[in-house]
Amino acid sequence: MLIQALAKWPDFQMDHSPADLLPRKIQDLWLLLLWNIPTTKDLELCRGAWVWLQQTLYQLNCQSLPSGHLLSLMNESEAAFVAALATQSLGENRSHLWIGLHDPSQNICWRWSDNATLTLVTWEKGAPTKTTLKFCVSLSPRSGFLQWKNQHCNEELPFICKFSA
Numbered sequence: 001m002l003i004q005a006l007a008k009w010p011d012f013q014m015d016h017s018p019a020d021l022l023p024r025k026i027q028d029l030w031l032l033l034l035w036n037i038p039t040t041k042d043l044e045l046c047r048g049a050w051v052w053l054q055q056t057l058y059q060l061n062c063q064s065l066p067s068g069h070l071l072s073l074m075n076e077s078e079a080a081f082v083a084a085l086a087t088q089s090l091g092e093n094r095s096h097l098w099i100g101l102h103d104p105s106q107n108i109c110w111r112w113s114d115n116a117t118l119t120l121v122t123w124e125k126g127a128p129t130k131t132t133l134k135f136c137v138s139l140s141p142r143s144g145f146l147q148w149k150n151q152h153c154n155e156e157l158p159f160i161c162k163f164s165a
Contacts, residue, residue: 069114070100071160079120082160083145090158096138096151098159103135103150110137114162124149 073079086097100113108130110118124140128150136153139145139160151157 069162070098071162072100072112072114072116073120075120079146086139086145094141096140096157098138098157101137101148106135122147
């Protein structure tokens with residue numbers, strides 16, 4: 001499996017080192033990581049099975065690259081690719097997956113944890129719910145990981161991270 005780690009959304013500390021980004025309670029993490037084409041130095045830091053989509057590399061179990069954040073989805077092709085990887089990786093364990101979309105001000109103003117512009121919107125029918133305190137977002141297995149659902153931030157779910165080269 002490519003995605004095995006569970007974490008609560010608040011366990012991630014943004015705008016810190018990659019070690020701070022990872023859940024504090026989990027030691028051995030298997031992550032699906034995304035970043036732009038790395039330099040030779042980056043390749044030395046992180047070896048393993050590589051998967052390409054356009055100008056982005058996807059890899060698992062690479063925790064030493066800088067500038068990491070929970071996944072932000074920029075377009076439909078990236079979303080479809082991540083959905084296919086999540087479906088293949090999770091197999092029968094079809095739980096939701098944390099992504100970097102959240103509502104830090106708790107006023108239905110969603111933003112990516114890496115401050116990327118919100119250009120893609122794929123909410124599940126009925127989401128986001130406005131009547132409950134659900135300020136973090138996951139990919140929904142019901143939609144084949146193509147649509148989003150807002151969740152309580154303290155739920156423990158697998159997650160996907162994105163790293164810039």
